[in-house]
Amino acid sequence: MSATVVSAPGKVLLVGGYLILDPKYSGIVVSTSSRFYSVVSPASTPGVITVNSPQFINAVWKYSINPNGAIEEDTSTFNANSFVHLALINTLTLAANLKGPEVTDALVKTGLQIHILGGNDFYSQRITLEKRGLSPTLENLNKIPPFTPLEIPISQVNKTGLGSSAALITSLTAALLVHFGVIARESITGDGHEDSRRLAHNLAQFVHCLAQGKVGSGFDVSAAVFGSQIYTRFDSRVIQPLLDGSRFAKVEGLYQILAATNSGWTQKVSPLRLPPHVRLLLADVAVGSDTPSLVGNVLKWRQANPEVANDLWTSLDEENQEFGRTLKSLSAEWEKNTALYEQVANYLSSMQQVQWEANPELPKEEKSLIDRFVKLRTISENIRAKMREMGETSGVPIEPPQQTKLLDDCLAVTGVIAGGVPGAGGYDAIWLLVFDPPRKHEKIPTPAACVEILWGRREEKDVTPLSTEESVTKGIQVEELYKVPGLQQAISAARN
């Protein structure tokens, strides 16, 4: 049997932070071109599963499989990885539930070798660039080989907020489901296999909650499975019975709860793509934030001030929904009249937003398309203002003044459409939507290049771009090992 490779993308929550914790509201999440890859191969180590994350030091974990199917971590290896261990226990239990004893028999007979690799953007590459004497630019990031070793243990890595654990668990659980034939390879991507994807989602969602020790909204796992979307959360009561017992024990009744047909899974996923010629640009800002404490404090504030909070959330939600409708309407305009759309995208990409409406002579169709881009900008600014208001009234730095200044500077750059702080906000990242002009002139820098110039000139030297863009493929994918640039090499290097 050859290797099974399944990848899952990272995420950026553009709008809907905090609100999506409540199923009354929704959020817009974009999945990223940066992916996690899990490579599962049969081994010649009877009864042993070896998991290797070659980007990190001391990142080899060994598990033994008893003939009764129990999976125990070999504690003589380095630091335990509960995310990996819980993914193995629950996926293999589910596989044995559905496929019978052949799953455990195969593991006892031959064992399993698993490699886990995350795209460079999941981890801050600031130090890697410094070591190579390179400045933090998109061009230089592309010079770093894929899956570059970070030369530190995982516990010391600086993450960039793309949702490494959700992408890791989604790719690992789905790779094992495919490897053991619980879901067919073609059902990962093809249409008409919604039940397989839903099972993969429900399993990953549960394992991620178990591993993180908390139940968040789950937008990260949903984006990892289904791709960019408008997300409304699941009701956490569906997995509560699975969370009540001991974390590492084998769970009874796993399939009944995780089955695609279980109507207790109430999440809603409405697929969405960024409009054509609009590029997502992300920056990692040097100061980190502690998301759980931001969330805890905002929720405390909401509980203590229900009226103020609900009024603010209702009006914020209206803006968030309008943001989604405007994105969809722009894609529809491209479908309707691609030539006109591209002409407008070119025109606007060469000027600052304040000039977009300056020409009164433009034909009506052009004007109306420009108005939609202006609307996208206006709504995103309204959202920022309301997120700041929430931050000020709750005393939580959702868009702290340093981020406000950085975003305002970016939004004044030629061809920048919208921006904000992703997810829970804080000090550690910003997102921008910029025109990616259809016709590029060598001598005129693109909006992304202009933004980079601004970041490079900052005295604080605190901003590193991420090379990630929106994922062009939706959610989880079965991959061919040799077709993913650098994957085979990263695995071979780990073996040497």
Ligand SMILES: Nc1ncnc2c1ncn2[C@@H]1O[C@H](COP(=O)(O)OP(=O)(O)OP(=O)(O)O)[C@@H](O)[C@H]1O
């Ligand atoms: N390459 C990897 N190999 C194995 N385990 C990993 C890898 N990357 C991350 N992990 C697991 O994920 C854990 C980090 O999860 P955590 O929930 O703290 O991060 P996160 O919220 O997903 O971070 P971010 O959104 O910034 O990427 C690590 O402690 C480790 O167990």
Ligand SMILES: C[C@@](O)(CCOP(=O)(O)O)CC(=O)O
């Ligand atoms: C605040 C919250 O809504 C978003 C957190 O997003 P992020 O991890 O900061 O990207 C929490 C959640 O949805 O689980």
